[in-house]
Amino acid sequence: MKHFLSINDIDALPDWVEEAKKMKEQPFQFKHLGKNKTLCLLIFNNSLRTRLSTQKAAQHLGMEVMVMNFGQEGWALEFADGTVMDQGNSEHIKEAAQVVSQYCDIVAIRAFAQLKNKMEDEAEKVIQGFVKYASVPVVNMESSTAHPLQALADAITLSEFASKPKPKVVLSWAPHPKALPHAVANSFLQMMQKQEMDFVITHPEGYDLNPEITLGCTIENDQNKALQNADFVYVKNWSSYSEYGKVLNQDSNWMMTQAKLGKAKFMHCLPVRRNVVVEDAVLDGPQSLAIAQANNRTYSAQLVLKKILEQL
Amino acid sequence: MKHFLSINDIDALPDWVEEAKKMKEQPFQFKHLGKNKTLCLLIFNNSLRTRLSTQKAAQHLGMEVMVMNFGQEGWALEFADGTVMDQGNSEHIKEAAQVVSQYCDIVAIRAFAQLKNKMEDEAEKVIQGFVKYASVPVVNMESSTAHPLQALADAITLSEFASKPKPKVVLSWAPHPKALPHAVANSFLQMMQKQEMDFVITHPEGYDLNPEITLGCTIENDQNKALQNADFVYVKNWSSYSEYGKVLNQDSNWMMTQAKLGKAKFMHCLPVRRNVVVEDAVLDGPQSLAIAQANNRTYSAQLVLKKILEQL
Amino acid sequence: MKHFLSINDIDALPDWVEEAKKMKEQPFQFKHLGKNKTLCLLIFNNSLRTRLSTQKAAQHLGMEVMVMNFGQEGWALEFADGTVMDQGNSEHIKEAAQVVSQYCDIVAIRAFAQLKNKMEDEAEKVIQGFVKYASVPVVNMESSTAHPLQALADAITLSEFASKPKPKVVLSWAPHPKALPHAVANSFLQMMQKQEMDFVITHPEGYDLNPEITLGCTIENDQNKALQNADFVYVKNWSSYSEYGKVLNQDSNWMMTQAKLGKAKFMHCLPVRRNVVVEDAVLDGPQSLAIAQANNRTYSAQLVLKKILEQL
Numbered sequence: 001m002k003h004f005l006s007i008n009d010i011d012a013l014p015d016w017v018e019e020a021k022k023m024k025e026q027p028f029q030f031k032h033l034g035k036n037k038t039l040c041l042l043i044f045n046n047s048l049r050t051r052l053s054t055q056k057a058a059q060h061l062g063m064e065v066m067v068m069n070f071g072q073e074g075w076a077l078e079f080a081d082g083t084v085m086d087q088g089n090s091e092h093i094k095e096a097a098q099v100v101s102q103y104c105d106i107v108a109i110r111a112f113a114q115l116k117n118k119m120e121d122e123a124e125k126v127i128q129g130f131v132k133y134a135s136v137p138v139v140n141m142e143s144s145t146a147h148p149l150q151a152l153a154d155a156i157t158l159s160e161f162a163s164k165p166k167p168k169v170v171l172s173w174a175p176h177p178k179a180l181p182h183a184v185a186n187s188f189l190q191m192m193q194k195q196e197m198d199f200v201i202t203h204p205e206g207y208d209l210n211p212e213i214t215l216g217c218t219i220e221n222d223q224n225k226a227l228q229n230a231d232f233v234y235v236k237n238w239s240s241y242s243e244y245g246k247v248l249n250q251d252s253n254w255m256m257t258q259a260k261l262g263k264a265k266f267m268h269c270l271p272v273r274r275n276v277v278v279e280d281a282v283l284d285g286p287q288s289l290a291i292a293q294a295n296n297r298t299y300s301a302q303l304v305l306k307k308i309l310e311q312l
Numbered sequence: 313m314k315h316f317l318s319i320n321d322i323d324a325l326p327d328w329v330e331e332a333k334k335m336k337e338q339p340f341q342f343k344h345l346g347k348n349k350t351l352c353l354l355i356f357n358n359s360l361r362t363r364l365s366t367q368k369a370a371q372h373l374g375m376e377v378m379v380m381n382f383g384q385e386g387w388a389l390e391f392a393d394g395t396v397m398d399q400g401n402s403e404h405i406k407e408a409a410q411v412v413s414q415y416c417d418i419v420a421i422r423a424f425a426q427l428k429n430k431m432e433d434e435a436e437k438v439i440q441g442f443v444k445y446a447s448v449p450v451v452n453m454e455s456s457t458a459h460p461l462q463a464l465a466d467a468i469t470l471s472e473f474a475s476k477p478k479p480k481v482v483l484s485w486a487p488h489p490k491a492l493p494h495a496v497a498n499s500f501l502q503m504m505q506k507q508e509m510d511f512v513i514t515h516p517e518g519y520d521l522n523p524e525i526t527l528g529c530t531i532e533n534d535q536n537k538a539l540q541n542a543d544f545v546y547v548k549n550w551s552s553y554s555e556y557g558k559v560l561n562q563d564s565n566w567m568m569t570q571a572k573l574g575k576a577k578f579m580h581c582l583p584v585r586r587n588v589v590v591e592d593a594v595l596d597g598p599q600s601l602a603i604a605q606a607n608n609r610t611y612s613a614q615l616v617l618k619k620i621l622e623q624l
Numbered sequence: 625m626k627h628f629l630s631i632n633d634i635d636a637l638p639d640w641v642e643e644a645k646k647m648k649e650q651p652f653q654f655k656h657l658g659k660n661k662t663l664c665l666l667i668f669n670n671s672l673r674t675r676l677s678t679q680k681a682a683q684h685l686g687m688e689v690m691v692m693n694f695g696q697e698g699w700a701l702e703f704a705d706g707t708v709m710d711q712g713n714s715e716h717i718k719e720a721a722q723v724v725s726q727y728c729d730i731v732a733i734r735a736f737a738q739l740k741n742k743m744e745d746e747a748e749k750v751i752q753g754f755v756k757y758a759s760v761p762v763v764n765m766e767s768s769t770a771h772p773l774q775a776l777a778d779a780i781t782l783s784e785f786a787s788k789p790k791p792k793v794v795l796s797w798a799p800h801p802k803a804l805p806h807a808v809a810n811s812f813l814q815m816m817q818k819q820e821m822d823f824v825i826t827h828p829e830g831y832d833l834n835p836e837i838t839l840g841c842t843i844e845n846d847q848n849k850a851l852q853n854a855d856f857v858y859v860k861n862w863s864s865y866s867e868y869g870k871v872l873n874q875d876s877n878w879m880m881t882q883a884k885l886g887k888a889k890f891m892h893c894l895p896v897r898r899n900v901v902v903e904d905a906v907l908d909g910p911q912s913l914a915i916a917q918a919n920n921r922t923y924s925a926q927l928v929l930k931k932i933l934e935q936l
Contacts (some may be wrong), residue, residue, distance in 0.1 A: 023500075028348050031348075034654075036652050038680060040676065043385075046385060046386060046387060046388070046404070048380075048385075048386045048387060048408065048411065048412070049411060051380065051385065051386075051411065052352065052378055052380065052415040052416070053415055055378050055415075056350060056378070056416070058623060059350060059376045066676055066679050066680070068672075068675065068676065069384075069385060069892070072384070072693075072696070073667075073668060073670060073671065073672075073675065073693065074671070074672045074675075075670060075672060075895045076460045077914070078898070080903060081904075082899070083898065083899065084898075084899040084900060085897035085898045085899060085900050086801045086897065087801075088401070088898050089897070090895045090897065091672070091894070091895030092895075092896075092898050094908075095894050095895065095896065095907075095914065095915070095918075096672065096895075097917075098675065098915045098918075099672065099673060099918040100672070101896065101913065102677075102918060102919040102922070103676040103677055103679075103680045103922060104676070104680070105527075120590060123361065130621045159774060177398045238900045270407050270411065271402045271403030271404075271408075272403070272404075272407065273397035273398065273402065273406065274390070274395065274396075274397045274404050275394070275395065275396040276396060276397050276398050280393075280394060283406070283407075284406075289413070290407065291407070291410045291411065294407075294409075294411040295409075295414040298414070298415060340660050343660075355697075358697060358698060358699060359698070360692075360697075360698045360699060360715070360720065360724070361723060363697065363698075364664065364690055364724065364727040364728070365688050365726075365727055367727075368662060368690070368727045369726070371662060371688045381696075384696070392810065396785045429818065473764075484793050485705065489646060489710045489711075500880070554645075562935065580724065582719055583699045583715030583719065583720075584715070584716075584719065585708060585709035585710065585714065586702070586707065586708075586709045586716050587706070587708040588708060589708065590712050592706060595718070595719075602719065603722045603723060603726070606719075606722075606723040606726060607723075607726040610726070611729060615891070
């Protein structure tokens with residue numbers, strides 16, 4: 001692994017999960033690894049968990065961290081080749097990526113989908129621009145189509161709370177007032193496919209995710225049917241993929257409730273809109289793993305940084 | 313003391329002041345205490361002194377610091393229980409506080425009064441939300457109704473410059489073009505009540521502070537009378553409390569002048585509007601302690617952090 | 625040297641360049657120097673290279689760094705003496721500078737020219753305000769009229785790539801859609817005057833720089849003539865100085881091309897607008913030193929910080 005861009009950069013997921021769980025017990029054990037190494041966070045979108053957990057992970061490893069809100073603090077970036085840059089963008093990704101590489105040992109980037117143009121989002125121009133031109137490893141802190149640090153944290157959480165070998169896990173779409181990206185769902189899917197699990201996706205019609213990513217997954221449009229005998233229910237909104245970026249459905253019947261959840265554990269990546277995505281009773285009850293998932297964000301980032309540091 | 317929210321969290325003010333003054337002489341003496349500990353600053357409002365002095369204090373103690381401008385960089389927070397979160401707010405304080413707690417050892421919060429609704433401000437929803445849901449100690453970096461790190465710095469400054477056992481201290485209201493919160497005045501008052509001082513508050517009619525806080529204090533609406541034989545004059549604007557958040561008076565006769573100050577020392581928490589709150593001659597003269605007060609912000613924060621670290 | 629404000633604060637440029645080049649080979653060699661020392665970056669304008677390279681330099685030296693986006697995060701500053709501060713500005717530079725000095729050992733400031741009023745810009749009110757009132761050394765991270773950290777990095781780069789004792793260096797104006805400051809050009813000029821070089825400035829009529837700074841320099845309005853036998857071509861836009869801050873010319877014939885460049889090395893401080901200032905072929909070709917220059921920003925800042933730390 002040079003870069004950590006998607007779940008596909010994990011060679012052996014169960015081993016990674018075990019290693020992360022061990023590191024969580026002694027978070028400062030590898031503090032020597034990051035000595036005189038600098039992590040640069042380039043943040044193009046809002047962030048709470050990712051911003052803080054990645055910093056914390058780097059501190060555990062003894063790294064220095066530089067945080068830059070690229071959109072507000074830097075220069076507007078141009079991504080196209082051959083452009084005559086006489087408009088709003090002041091700096092080309094070619095220069096930005098090469099230059100930043102010289103000031104740090106690892107660069108982590110957060111740049112969301114715009115949800116306007118599927119092809120543009122799938123081109124992942126920000127993170128792929130850095131991959132192409134940077135001379136240091138690139139870590140994905142949520143790109144247009146993937147959020148693998150979240151999915152790795154979810155895998156750790158599933159492992160911590162699973163009480164049987166092959167639990168049933170349901171990814172259940174939920175309503176939301178805004179159009180949200182597919183990144184979290186995509187990476188969760190890909191992570192599930194790397195493990196032996198009984199996995200079902202449920203969503204209303206029109207909310208199929210990218211078929212290249214769901215390939216081979218069980219999809220059930222009847223939420224109640226999908227939820228039967230679930231051990232874990234991962235709830236998440238995403239906007240339509242076929243009618244790209246559109247909000248087609250806000251049917252509150254899709255909201256997760258304690259009644260629907262049954263005895264399953266509830267999972268969500270946060271932030272979550274209470275009583276829209278999931279009712280209070282679930283979030284405030286003992287079956288919610290949302291806070292535990294957020295905690296594992298530190299160890300998921302720390303494992304990725306550790307693996308990269310070991311190869312520098 | 314689990315949290316440091318107000319002057320009432322100080323058990324023995326004179327002891328604290330002495331300890332802070334000793335720490336100021338050897339600021340790095342307790343650098344071991346913060347090893348592998350992280351302070352997270354969550355900043356909802358502008359800040360110069362608080363932002364930098366609290367960071368500096370943490371560095372003296374060997375802590376790592378993560379700074380987050382919550383309003384711009386994070387998600388808009390919801391505070392009410394039971395809300396259907398289908399409007400602008402993306403994350404509930406319940407999740408935010410629990411999650412942030414997992415990434416740091418101490419969280420420090422700055423969230424000003426809105427000055428629109430007295431009950432809302434007095435509910436201190438931001439800082440009390442963190443106190444309620446966070447699992448780590450919370451430090452107040454100025455909330456709606458209190459700024460105890462400032463008042464503790466003021467106590468240190470008073471102690472450094474007092475030339476007699478029970479000096480006369482006057483808190484004198486001053487005019488200001490904008491409506492300002494009561495936090496600094498409230499905490500100064502509470503701090504004064506914890507010491508043996510000859511203390512008088514002077515302000516125009518209509519500017520009484522919260523009577524629950526001024527209870528037992530001498531209030532004198534004639535500024536000249538109040539200032540007689542003062543050793544220290546603490547000048548500060550606040551908006552009306554009874555006509556909550558209103559600017560009722562901009563009478564420049566209330567501005568502090570060298571003539572009025574006499575031989576007293578001048579104090580102000582900064583930032584200060586020159587020639588509105590106080591004339592240049594005072595600020596630029598040898599009787600002003602404003603810069604010394606700002607310096608003591610480092611040691612006030614450092615003492616609070618040290619006391620919390622010792623209990624972790 | 626107490627402060628580092630302009631190229632004139634460099635006593636012996638060739639010695640500085642040699643020292644920087646040595647430090648670049650062992651960047652952590654002087655990590656002990658910055659122990660328990662704090663650098664505060666006060667940033668009033670956008671920045672990528674300066675923000676990150678100065679942080680990295682400080683980390684190499686073992687310093688703590690506090691970064692503050694002063695415009696967004698602090699209080700609007702007043703600079704004039706004697707003002708009645710009843711308008712938008714909340715804090716006077718007198719207080720801000722004295723106060724910040726108490727929280728750090730070195731303060732570095734970035735505050736661009738406004739390009740509206742020549743006299744105001746040349747008064748350098750932000751950085752000179754800090755110099756006047758701060759009690760710690762001040763480092764210029766680009767002021768209205770000077771960018772000496774860039775010019776020092778350029779001197780290092782020239783030294784690394786020069787293949788003969790007295791190379792020919794051309795500073796060539798280029799078109800740009802926006803009005804840009806003169807700071808980079810000014811400091812480059814001043815740096816060139818401190819060395820034995822064959823130096824020519826070329827620009828269209830109306831683009832003469834401050835004659836006090838260009839005094840003694842060869843100026844040639846015919847770009848082709850100027851470029852003959854050049855070893856290094858430093859390309860940079862600036863707005864008119866005589867018609868202060870105006871864009872008088874956007875003639876794309878002034879853009880640097882591979883054909884014009886010949887065998888010379890290309891230099892630019894970045895960010896650069898591709899195919900407006902310089903064509904892709906130059907930036908993407910082996911003669912471009914722009915990335916190397918950006919890399920040397922770290923060592924230019926590190927040398928300045930080291931020299932200041934040694935005197936503290």
